[in-house]
Amino acid sequence: MRILVTGATGNVGRLVVDELLARRPDPSVVVRALTTNPAKAALPENVEGLEVVTGFIGKLSTMPAALEGVDTLYLAPHQATAKEVVQLAKQAGVQRIVALSSTNADEEAKGDPSEWTYYATEHAVLTEGEGLRWTFLRAGQFMWNLLDNAEQIKTTGEVRAAYGKAAFAPVDIADIAAVAAKVLLTDGHDGEKYPLIGSETVSKIDATRVIGEVLGREIPFIELSREEARQTYLAAGLDEYVADWLLDNDAMGVDYPQPPDFTIERLTGRPAKTFKQFVSENRAVFE
Incomplete structure (x- = not known):
């Protein structure tokens, strides 16, 4: 089996390559990184199977050259050419597509197709990849997003933001990559739309408190109005x-806090990483 990983320079795709190489069950599995x-x-250089x-x-x-001889495609989201890539994959004989998508895909599907970001990939797989096996990995908010205030913390010792009670169940990209590798290497995932979110709900205020705990000091959260934050x-x-x-x-995260999910643990056999x-692991970002 030959697996093509698109977006192998990106944060998630690069980790998918590592996970596949670590989990590769036998020499017949070849990982091709695009x-x-x-x-x-x-x-890595001179690694068997890569x-x-x-x-x-x-x-x-x-x-076309990248897809030659490929059985399974890990498809990174790229709405501008998703349709054409799926067409080329089918022509090349690809049998299965595992696509990275978003928990917002269903909401996007209700809107203007010209504004689709993640749903564009799903739609391309479903319409242009008719007859192919598919799995959608619907990732939620990345934990990295909760580090957006790192510069504020370093320079002012506080966080100033709106909607402090906005709460999501953030996910580490390493957990997304682990699930992707599991799905790419095993059967039983056809037609699934896996929600890849964290096992704990974290608000902006919670995140600020946790960062303070790790750094060993109190970090105040200063609530801004929407207009102040917009400016x-x-x-x-x-x-x-x-x-x-x-x-x-x-x-939306204030009115409808995102509940936790345990799909990552079910698929990988280990708990999803906590925000703490x-x-x-990334405390250097604040120092």
Whole structure:
């Protein structure tokens, strides 16, 4: 079996390659990593079972060679060319696609197709990949997002943000990669839409408290109004659409806190990483 991992330079895709190599059950499984920059991806050299090819799913001319001889495709989200990549995969004889998506995919599906981000990939697999086996990995908010205030903490010793009670069940990308490898290497996952979120619900206020516990000092959380936070985003260079989208998402997290989920533990056999574990591993970000 040959597995093509697209986006192998990216945060998740790069870890998927490592997980596949670590879990590879026998020499018949070959991992092919697609990357725009092999040096930047820092993929291991001279490793049995690893093939490195230069290319990008956004550059369709590179895809036929990358897909040659591939049985299973790990598809990173790239809405601009998702349709064409799935078409090329089917033409190349790919039998199964495991696509990284988002817990927001169903909501996106209700909106304007021109604004689809993650659902574009799912839609492409379902419409252009008819007859192929598929699995969607619907990731939630990354734990990295809760470190957005690291610079504030380093420079002011506090966090100033709106919607402090906005609560989500964040996930570490290492857990996403572990699930991806499990699904890519084993059967029994066809037609599944796995929610990949954390096993604990964490608000912005909770996250600030946990960071303080790890650093050994109290970090105050200063609640901003929506407009104050919006102006902060705009001053940082975000456009109005992105700023409003972020604030709307946080407002939703106040009214509808995201409950935890245990799919990661069920599939990998180990608990999902907690936010405190994650902060402990990345405390250098704050120092």
